[in-house]
Amino acid sequence: KAGVTQTPRYLIKTRGQQVTLSCSPISGHRSVSWYQQTPGQGLQFLFEYFSETQRNKGNFPGRFSGRQFSNSRSEMNVSTLELGDSALYLCASSLAAGGRNGYTFGSGTRLTVV
């Protein structure tokens, strides 16, 4: 079966712009989580959605937002981009909330802010 699909794979944006990243979970998975990975901070939790509702949120500013659609696809948006937002953004899906049986991760979107 198809895995977790993230688009686009690579993105270059300018400071001050906004960006939207997309994640299509494995068919049947209703939980989608987002992570930011940087060399300095490692993998940091952004938020989790389950059945279109945000269940958990990490310690990121309000510029980072997300949503989940009725087909479980999810998007995350970052507004007013800063250089420090350059990172690999990873999406993970799971059948149950909280990744009870383990998350399946996508390959990520590498965002570069210049």
Place this chain on the structure above:
Amino acid sequence: DAKTTQPPSMDCAEGRAANLPCNHSTISGNEYVYWYRQIHSQGPQYIIHGLKNNETNEMASLIITEDRKSSTLILPHATLRDTAVYYCIVSENRDDKIIFGKGTRLHILP
């Protein structure tokens, strides 16, 4: 913050068993132990999880001590493709979020 402590790096000879330790001394009764690994430039990959019994699947074995304060992930016959960062995570997986620590960088030596 991550609730686990892992050595920053380990070496293992190809073909030998790789034993990766993890301390989780503050684990509560409802928390599971999860292991993921991340091969360079890829998303993390789920390996195995357990509550208190030892678990085995096609990838690895998970040994959890009786007091549940530590665990060991065992890769029975390590290959070069097992070179990765291995993350040990504890999570109640009900309302909890998965928090990754710094993990152990495992080097498989030919």
